[in-house]
């Protein structure tokens with residue numbers, strides 16, 4: 283039975299004498315220390331933590347088993363080099379360290395040296411040497427629950443804080459995972475945890491709350507998602523959803539419903555079901571990176587169901603049979619709403635607001651509607667005929683889209699009588715590499731290049747083209763260059779193929795077409811001849827430490843420079859919202875030039891102004907842009923209430939599918 287300490291056993295233990303109660307791992311090293319000496323032992327490990335440590339490496343990792351490493355070895359090395367990384371191409375999320383009384387170390391700290399000091403500083407412990415690796419499918423609230431169930435069962439019951447406190451903690455966590463939690467519950471968990479830690483007699487009670495404390499410390503957003511949005515981002519907490527695919531779909535499409543209708547040979551009904559949440563189904567059925575399929579339960583058996591293709595089938599069927607869907611529009615309201623930008627975010631917002639009864643005008647700077655769907659994604663992936671058909675259907679609802687109408691001043695729209703403004707201007711300004719020679723003739727920005735091609739403008743493309751970047755826009759630009767007469771196309775990317783943010787099928791298609799990938803390669807200089815591009819000097823890269831996204835950071839290899847002879851260079855390394863010609867008033871911009879807004883309501887700091895899509899999240903995906911156009915116009919505008927809630931838009935993770 284536990285008893286109050288001190289005295290500790292090393293002072294007063296068995297028969298009241300000093301007793302050594304160290305575990306087998308410690309005893310096993312003693313003979314070697316005696317044989318080889320203290321200096322030998324101290325030569326292994328980090329500055330303060332000496333020697334080696336054995337871990338039981340388990341969870342979502344390819345090589346499970348017992349591993350022994352010098353203390354100070356980085357967590358990333360254990361998980362990726364020794365453990366062989368995460369199975370099934372899933373994303374690494376965190377490691378739970380130290381057994382049931384330990385804590386989690388999130389992906390941002392994957393480089394942490396595993397020694398006593400560093401691990402403790404992050405709220406975990408070495409404990410029993412358990413290392414449970416977790417991937418994107420692990421729910422952090424559920425993880426806390428799992429470990430607390432263990433400590434609850436192990437509690438001897440001698441002291442009340444542990445005996446009664448742990449079940450109370452567990453009850454609060456259960457409340458949260460069943461969708462009944464409140465934000466106050468998070469504070470109560472932390473308060474109760476502190477009490478249990480301070481008042482319990484033995485180490486079990488003193489450390490039992492660790493999983494709850496550390497998951498809240500590192501994953502508070504995930505707790506909030508369960509409480510506020512009633513979402514389990516990992517699609518694990520059963521009470522919060524019907525099917526993981528539907529739960530993961532940013533617009534919450536009833537995937538099981540439309541698949542079932544298709545199965546029963548009812549494609550028209552399937553189309554109508556899809557249209558209730560997605561006004562651009564033929565488009566999304568072609569270009570969506572289908573996050574739903576990553577969570578498809580069938581994938582655990584063999585392959586996920588091709589959900590995106592089924593959506594495309596149902597919506598193409600409707601198109602080919604002249605069917606359309608028009609939702610019921612509510613009674614007309616007096617307020618007018620302006621939408622800036624006719625991309626998927628703007629169009630979805632216009633659709634929803636019109637259904638709610640508002641009079642919506644969409645202002646679009648370009649001569650065409652559709653945003654990146656029209657001027658970014660190439661025709662061979664998304665035919666204009668398909669896109670235009672969908673836009674026509676949106677217009678049928680009574681939405682006015684004013685083309686060639688760039689908005690220059692947000693405030694001016696209020697003076698024109700609009701009561702609210704939704705900004706969905708996308709991210710159309712290409713980032714620069716910042717290397718010498720970028721000003722030479724023949725250097726293009728991918729966004730501008732694709733826009734010009736899509737708008738039918740004359741664009742000179744040479745015979746030897748290099749594209750820098752690894753996202754969708756890089757692949758699209760490379761494949762377009764090939765279609766426009768280039769004889770040799772190179773893609774230069776600084777990381778490995780698995781790190782490329784572009785869709786896997788797009789990368790394979792590019793390779794099949796003969797486009798050459800230069801992986802682990804970074805440009806250092808654009809070489810010019812008579813003011814024109816003549817080549818690109820590149821460095822080979824080696825993979826170094828892990829970065830915050832869990833990918834290894836590439837570092838140049840000295841003396842590895844080589845030149846690719848080219849006459850055209852296309853830069854596709856990233857984009858940001860182009861706010862140069864749009865007066866934003868009091869609306870703030872943040873990281874990557876994105877507009878700052880509340881992530882749930884999308885309200886900016888300026889009364890009545892909302893922002894969504896790529897302009898808010900940074901370059902991401904069509905389905906995310908549509909989702910962010912759906913919710914949120916709540917509260918801040920008198921009489922305008924918008925109650926349909928869908929999945930809340932999240933910030934784009936660093937290596938999410940989309941753009942480099």
Ligand SMILES: Cc1cc2nc3c(=O)[nH]c(=O)nc-3n(C[C@H](O)[C@H](O)[C@H](O)COP(=O)(O)OP(=O)(O)OC[C@H]3O[C@@H](n4cnc5c(N)ncnc54)[C@H](O)[C@@H]3O)c2cc1C
Nearest residue numbers: 623625626627647653654658689708895896902903904907
């Ligand atoms: C080359 C490329 C390929 C891509 N491929 C895919 C893919 O396969 N799958 C996928 O899911 N996503 C893909 N994406 C990303 C996707 O296209 C975007 O995430 C999505 O279009 C963002 O939608 P949005 O409405 O926020 O912005 P956008 O689609 O960019 O639309 C913004 C609109 O606002 C207009 N605008 C800007 N400023 C003003 C102003 N001042 N006044 C009036 N109008 C203005 C712009 O002209 C534009 O029409 C791709 C992107 C690119 C560039």
